Amino acid sequence: MPRPWSERRAALERVLDGRETDRVRLGATAADGGAMMEAARREQWEGVVAKRTGARYQPGVRSRDWLKVKLAPQEEFVIGGWTNPTNPARKLGAVLLGRYGGDGRLCYVGHTGKGFSERVLRSLHARLQSLERESSPFDPKPRLVQAHHWADPVLVAEIRYSEWTAAGKLRDSTFLGLRDDRTGADLLRDARTAAEGADDGGLGRIDAALREMEEGEGSGTIEVDGAMLDVAGLARPAYPGSRFTRGDLLRYYVRMSPCILPAMRDRPLAVAYFPGSPGKRPVYRQSAPPDTPAKVRVETVQVGREQKRMLVGGDLATLLFTIARGAISHDPWHARVPGVDEQDYAVLDLDPMPGASFSRVVDVARVAGEVVRDAGLQSRLKTSGRSGLHVYALLPPGTTVRAAGAVAERLAREVARRAPGLATVERSTTARPRDAVYVDHLMSRRGANVAGAYAVRATPELTVSAPLAWSELSDALDPLDFTIETMPGRVRAVGDLWAPSSA
Incomplete structure (x- = not known):
C-alpha cells in the first residue's frame, strides 16, 4: 500500500498478463485526461475516475488523489412558462421546459429553478412576462401543482441534467444560460428536419x-x-x-x-x-x-x-x-405461429393482495429476478400497468408449452420460499395473507391474458405496461408514472428496453 499507483498498476499487469477473463480484467487507462473525457462523452459513459499516478492507496480515506468525475449531459430546451416563487424576492420560481417532437408538438420535460443569479432572474422574468399567454404551449398540457404562467415558446435555455427519469422528465436539472442565437422556432425546425430525414414508414x-x-x-x-x-x-x-x-x-x-x-x-x-x-x-x-x-x-x-x-x-x-x-x-400469446406448441418465455405475474403496498411488489420482484438469473435464464421486467409487476424468464428454443408452465411453477415456488411472508403461491384468494404478493405462474399458460409490452390498460389514467431496467426497482417506482402521455418521451430518453429480447 505505501507504493504509488504506477507501481501497483504495473504489478497487477504482470500478475494478470494472459489471465484476464470476462469477470476479472484490468480497466483501461490513459495519460491524456482530455482525450479520455472526450471518449467518455462520445461513448456516453457515466464518467471517469482520475488518479494521481504517484499517490499511495489510502483505504477508507477520501482523498483529492482519487476523484470520480461524472459527466453531466447538457442540451437546449424551449422555455414554455414559469412558476411563481415561494420567495417573492426571486421574481420566478422555476422555468418550464419543453422539447419539440418531429410532429411539431412541444412536449413538457420538467422544470428547473437552479443556476440563476439575481441579475439573470430579473432579466429572464422581464422577458418571460413580455411573452406571457393564456394557453399552454405544451401538448399535452402538463398538470402542475405550483401556481404558474404560460409563455410563447421563443426563449431557448441551455440546461445541464443528470439523467432522464422513468417518466421521461429531466432529473437534477440546472439552468446554464439563454441561447440568444437560437429561438424556439429553430429547435422546432431542427426537430422536423430530423423527423423528415428518418423513415417513419408513414x-x-x-x-x-x-x-x-x-x-x-x-x-x-x-x-x-x-x-x-x-x-x-x-x-x-x-x-x-x-x-x-x-x-x-x-x-x-x-x-x-x-x-x-x-x-x-x-x-x-x-x-x-x-x-x-x-x-x-x-x-x-x-x-x-x-x-x-x-x-x-x-x-x-x-x-x-x-x-x-x-x-x-x-x-x-x-x-x-x-x-x-x-x-x-x-x-x-406467449408462442408464435406456426409453432404454437412451443413457448419462448415464462411469466410470473406479481399481483399484490389488497393489504400489500407496491413497495412489497418491488421487493418480491427483486427476489424473482435473482431466482430467474440463478436458474441460468435471462430475465425481463415490466409494470403490469396497474398495481403489479411482470417478470419474464426467456426460455431456450424448442421449449414446449407444458415445459414452460413447469418452469414457471418452479420459479414461483422458489420465489415464495426465498421471500416468506412477502410472497405466496396460494391459489385460493381467501387463504392468502392480506399483505402478501401473489406470484401467479398460471399466467404462463397458453392464451393467458397478460398485457403486452407497452400495452395500454383500461384505467382513467391510461397507464401502460412499461418495460423497466432492473436498476429502476426502488421504493420511488410508481406505476402511475407510465401513461400514454409519458411513454413516448421515456422511450426517447432511455430507449426501447424490450428490444434486446424476443419477449
Whole structure:
C-alpha cells in the first residue's frame, strides 16, 4: 500500500498478463485526461475516475488523489412558462421546459429553478412576462401543482441534467444560460428536419390523419398498410373519467408501434373489446371478427381441440384494427405461429393482495429476478400497468408449452420460499395473507391474458405496461408514472428496453 499507483498498476499487469477473463480484467487507462473525457462523452459513459499516478492507496480515506468525475449531459430546451416563487424576492420560481417532437408538438420535460443569479432572474422574468399567454404551449398540457404562467415558446435555455427519469422528465436539472442565437422556432425546425430525414414508414401521415378526423367529424376511414380501417368516436373519452380521447389512444399506438410490433410479431392475439362504452365489462375474444378487413392478419390457430381464425400481431393495420373496434390493450400469446406448441418465455405475474403496498411488489420482484438469473435464464421486467409487476424468464428454443408452465411453477415456488411472508403461491384468494404478493405462474399458460409490452390498460389514467431496467426497482417506482402521455418521451430518453429480447 505505501507504493504509488504506477507501481501497483504495473504489478497487477504482470500478475494478470494472459489471465484476464470476462469477470476479472484490468480497466483501461490513459495519460491524456482530455482525450479520455472526450471518449467518455462520445461513448456516453457515466464518467471517469482520475488518479494521481504517484499517490499511495489510502483505504477508507477520501482523498483529492482519487476523484470520480461524472459527466453531466447538457442540451437546449424551449422555455414554455414559469412558476411563481415561494420567495417573492426571486421574481420566478422555476422555468418550464419543453422539447419539440418531429410532429411539431412541444412536449413538457420538467422544470428547473437552479443556476440563476439575481441579475439573470430579473432579466429572464422581464422577458418571460413580455411573452406571457393564456394557453399552454405544451401538448399535452402538463398538470402542475405550483401556481404558474404560460409563455410563447421563443426563449431557448441551455440546461445541464443528470439523467432522464422513468417518466421521461429531466432529473437534477440546472439552468446554464439563454441561447440568444437560437429561438424556439429553430429547435422546432431542427426537430422536423430530423423527423423528415428518418423513415417513419408513414406513421406521421397516419398520426396527422387521425388528429384531423378527431378535430373534424370525429370519424372516418384511414389506410394503413393497404388495409382500410373505419374509426369513430375519436373525440370521446377512451375510458370513463379519462382526459384522454379515443384519438389519443390510437395515436399513442401509432407513435409507439416501432417498439410494440416486434414484441408481438407472429403472436396470436387475445383481445378484450369494450362494447359500446368502455365503462362496461370487456368481452374477451380469441377469434377474429367475421368482418375483419383484408390486409389485417388472420391465421388459423389450434386452440385446444378446435381450430380458430385468430388475429396475429406484428403489423400496424392489425393493431389499430383491434383498437378501432373497441379494445384498449392487447394480450399476445406467449408462442408464435406456426409453432404454437412451443413457448419462448415464462411469466410470473406479481399481483399484490389488497393489504400489500407496491413497495412489497418491488421487493418480491427483486427476489424473482435473482431466482430467474440463478436458474441460468435471462430475465425481463415490466409494470403490469396497474398495481403489479411482470417478470419474464426467456426460455431456450424448442421449449414446449407444458415445459414452460413447469418452469414457471418452479420459479414461483422458489420465489415464495426465498421471500416468506412477502410472497405466496396460494391459489385460493381467501387463504392468502392480506399483505402478501401473489406470484401467479398460471399466467404462463397458453392464451393467458397478460398485457403486452407497452400495452395500454383500461384505467382513467391510461397507464401502460412499461418495460423497466432492473436498476429502476426502488421504493420511488410508481406505476402511475407510465401513461400514454409519458411513454413516448421515456422511450426517447432511455430507449426501447424490450428490444434486446424476443419477449
